[in-house]
Amino acid sequence: MWGVTTWNQLLKICHGAACGLNYLHDPVMHQRVLHRDVKSSNIFLDENLTAKISDFGLSQIGLTNQQYTYHVSNVVDVYSFGVVLLEVICERHCFEYCNGELKILVSLWKELYEEDKIDDIVSNNLKEQMDMDSCKTFFNIAYQCLNRDRKE
Numbered sequence: 001m002w003g004v005t006t007w008n009q010l011l012k013i014c015h016g017a018a019c020g021l022n023y024l025h026d027p028v029m030h031q032r033v034l035h036r037d038v039k040s041s042n043i044f045l046d047e048n049l050t051a052k053i054s055d056f057g058l059s060q061i062g063l064t065n066q067q068y069t070y071h072v073s074n075v076v077d078v079y080s081f082g083v084v085l086l087e088v089i090c091e092r093h094c095f096e097y098c099n100g101e102l103k104i105l106v107s108l109w110k111e112l113y114e115e116d117k118i119d120d121i122v123s124n125n126l127k128e129q130m131d132m133d134s135c136k137t138f139f140n141i142a143y144q145c146l147n148r149d150r151k152e
Helices: 007-025 067-090 106-114 132-145
Strands: 031-034 043-045 051-053 060-063 095-098 101-104
Touching (some): 007 031, 007 043, 007 067, 067 106, 067 132
Antiparallel strands (some): 031 060, 043 051, 095 101
């Protein structure tokens, strides 16, 4: 996704991916698909920048009457989607290698959000294209996805 250059294109892609996950989790469907491997590299784009969720290798199929299995797995998909949203707005992966060690950036990003310092991590390229209200709304949605409490 990092090759996409405009904020509006990124919003379209994220919206499409969210709609795809919503479709997979839809309780109206006879079966639900629990992806279980939501990450930026599993969201493909067609020639019109339409998001396509891919790689269903770890997915599970659940009947709509299996409420508890759905909720537990759904939390993982939603959390992972929140990480994808943060990767999009920061235009970087959620991890980096530093001195041979893997460093996960999600907790840092959450902390900066809580301290109202999102300007410190949002991609400079995107800052030039968006207003801060749009940025805060997007970040708020991503942050809410990172809540591990099912009720939230």
